[in-house]
Amino acid sequence: MEWLTDPWTSEIMRRAFAEAIVMGAAAGALGCFVLLRGLAFLGESVAHTLILGVVVAFLLGGPVALGAVGAAAATVGLSSLLAADRRFSVDVSMGVLLPSFFGLGVTLIALTDGYRARLEDTLFGAILGVTDLDLGLAAFVALAAAATLLLAGKELALVAFDRPMARAMGYRVGLLDLLLFALVTLVAVVALRAVGNVLLTAMLLGPALSARLLTRTLWPMVALAGGLGTLAGVLGLYWSYSSAVGGGPAIVLVVAMLFALAAGGRAAITLVR
Amino acid sequence: MSLIPSALARVLVLGVAALALVACGDDDEAGSAATPSASPERVSVVATTMQLQDFARQVGGDRVEVTGILGPDNEPHEYEPTPSDAEALADADVVLENGANLDEWLDDLLANAGSKAKRVTAVDGIELLPTEEEGFPGDPHVWHDPDNAKRMVDNIATGLSAANSEGRTTFVRNATAYKAKLDGMAKQIRATFAPIPADRRNLITTHDAFGYFVRASDLNQVGTVLPSVSTDSEPSGRQVRELVEAIRAQDVKAIFTEEAVDASLEKQIADEAGAEVSTSLYADVLGEPGSEGETYIDAELANAKAMAAAWAGS
Numbered sequence: 167m168e169w170l171t172d173p174w175t176s177e178i179m180r181r182a183f184a185e186a187i188v189m190g191a192a193a194g195a196l197g198c199f200v201l202l203r204g205l206a207f208l209g210e211s212v213a214h215t216l217i218l219g220v221v222v223a224f225l226l227g228g229p230v231a232l233g234a235v236g237a238a239a240a241t242v243g244l245s246s247l248l249a250a251d252r253r254f255s256v257d258v259s260m261g262v263l264l265p266s267f268f269g270l271g272v273t274l275i276a277l278t279d280g281y282r283a284r285l286e287d288t289l290f291g292a293i294l295g296v297t298d299l300d301l302g303l304a305a306f307v308a309l310a311a312a313a314t315l316l317l318a319g320k321e322l323a324l325v326a327f328d329r330p331m332a333r334a335m336g337y338r339v340g341l342l343d344l345l346l347f348a349l350v351t352l353v354a355v356v357a358l359r360a361v362g363n364v365l366l367t368a369m370l371l372g373p374a375l376s377a378r379l380l381t382r383t384l385w386p387m388v389a390l391a392g393g394l395g396t397l398a399g400v401l402g403l404y405w406s407y408s409s410a411v412g413g414g415p416a417i418v419l420v421v422a423m424l425f426a427l428a429a430g431g432r433a434a435i436t437l438v439r
Numbered sequence: 440m441s442l443i444p445s446a447l448a449r450v451l452v453l454g455v456a457a458l459a460l461v462a463c464g465d466d467d468e469a470g471s472a473a474t475p476s477a478s479p480e481r482v483s484v485v486a487t488t489m490q491l492q493d494f495a496r497q498v499g500g501d502r503v504e505v506t507g508i509l510g511p512d513n514e515p516h517e518y519e520p521t522p523s524d525a526e527a528l529a530d531a532d533v534v535l536e537n538g539a540n541l542d543e544w545l546d547d548l549l550a551n552a553g554s555k556a557k558r559v560t561a562v563d564g565i566e567l568l569p570t571e572e573e574g575f576p577g578d579p580h581v582w583h584d585p586d587n588a589k590r591m592v593d594n595i596a597t598g599l600s601a602a603n604s605e606g607r608t609t610f611v612r613n614a615t616a617y618k619a620k621l622d623g624m625a626k627q628i629r630a631t632f633a634p635i636p637a638d639r640r641n642l643i644t645t646h647d648a649f650g651y652f653v654r655a656s657d658l659n660q661v662g663t664v665l666p667s668v669s670t671d672s673e674p675s676g677r678q679v680r681e682l683v684e685a686i687r688a689q690d691v692k693a694i695f696t697e698e699a700v701d702a703s704l705e706k707q708i709a710d711e712a713g714a715e716v717s718t719s720l721y722a723d724v725l726g727e728p729g730s731e732g733e734t735y736i737d738a739e740l741a742n743a744k745a746m747a748a749a750w751a752g753s
């Protein structure tokens with residue numbers, strides 16, 4: 167049983183577990199809404215957007231997480247301004263804003279000679295170097311996601327499944343879109359530290375896709391996806407603790423394995439029927 | 440439905456990125472046009488690493504015009520060449536590279552620039568320390584041993600003489616004078632470490648760049664934070680655990696960083712193992728002009744001083 171308890175004796179690993187569990191649960195649960203709403207590109211675009219904040223933080227010598235939060239806030243703020251005009255849906259305003267932010271980030275990288283190795287590391291995640299600031303941020307994101315799902319989960323679900331119906335029932339669809347968008351951006355900031363920019367989309371959509379293979383009902387799917395995300399975080403770190411695989415890549419590889427298992431399970435269920 | 444915005448987003452992203460790159464290229468061209476061009480009688484030398492740029496200036500003196508590719512902020516392992524680099528190479532008489540896969544991006548750059556420059560590989564004739572790293576013939580960070588630095592200086596003098604035979608006497612004279620300074624530097628480094636007992640000379644750095652320094656100064660490399668002779672890697676949980684255990688077992692006092700930007704991994708490891716995060720070392724680059732690591736000799740002395748200070752204070 168030592169292999170089970172050993173990682174928890176290390177402060178570095180305990181921090182990594184906390185970060186991975188929060189990120190896995192939040193990314194998994196929110197990923198369902200992103201998937202159902204047909205916004206699969208959202209995670210990737212948000213990841214790109216955050217580059218701007220990371221680069222600015224790097225240039226100013228501040229913490230990378232704060233830079234990412236700044237970029238996230240700016241994106242959400244600007245798209246809400248755009249979405250206030252009824253002619254632009256949130257999709258459209260994001261479609262314009264995200265690439266511009268990314269372009270600006272890339273330009274800044276190109277203009278500064280100092281796009282150093284460690285900045286790149288940040289973009290690929292470094293879950294074993296989680297700081298107090300990162301952990302605080304993760305806790306805040308977890309609370310925000312849980313509160314939103316409790317208070318506005320039903321509305322978010324209706325918007326995801328049946329937009330015209332939601333609108334007819336008098337829901338403020340644009341506002342709900344924005345809420346989801348804001349949460350995904352926050353989760354992306356946490357996942358940026360944990361698995362990095364490149365693997366962020368897999369973390370957001372992988373557990374949701376697996377859960378959808380196994381159930382069609384919304385709330386079981388959300389719970390299952392959150393659970394699968396958490397499981398991937400924990401198993402991935404155990405794996406990294408006993409191998410030469412980096413923390414972030416290990417977590418995402420477990421996400422992929424769980425998806426393969428879910429697909430296998432789905433096929434078995436179909437066969438039995 | 441979701442496919443269309445996704446594809447659109449990709450196209451937009453790529454478009455903006457391409458624009459950004461083009462804009463940057465223009466900017467760089469403007470920058471290099473503003474710098475005075477080499478006078479015709481001088482040998483035009485392009486050197487990749489900052490150490491080579493320093494060596495080339497020392498050996499070439501007034502007879503060469505040295506253009507550097509890497510600056511204080513460019514990690515050689517992950518460098519992305521710019522259009523202005525290609526432009527500088529196109530006009531160069533001599534190209535100085537480190538070799539041993541440190542600056543392997545030069546191959547593409549030379550091909551693209553259509554350069555006819557004489558190519559001088561500084562590590563030629565130096566026995567490389569073995570490395571398990573794939574793609575590396577050996578540890579490329581040879582300059583951290585003063586004897587290797589002297590060999591690099593000789594290689595540069597030979598290369599410059601081949602490109603400009605009238606300068607030969609000057610190059611050889613300058614090289615001899617500079618090698619004497621390198622001997623002085625080696626002596627100073629030995630004196631710096633002399634008071635430190637052998638069991639305290641335990642070095643931990645960000646990436647595996649100090650193998651030659653460790654050998655030359657009789658240090659003990661306990662481990663590195665990044666498990667690689669390169670900087671583009673992430674350690675696994677096991678590697679971090681093993682490093683923490685080694686730090687505790689050997690009672691290591693300090694972990695040296697390389698760049699001050701994001702040393703959070705170093706900080707976590709130091710906290711857990713009960714060590715300190717110490718000043719950054721000049722591993723692959725030299726310092727900004729005016730800093731204490733401005734020249735190769737300054738940087739090596741600063742490294743030795745920083746290590747000795749961390750180990751003496753314990």
Ligand SMILES: [Zn+2]
Binds near residue numbers: 647668669722
């Ligand atoms: Zn290096």
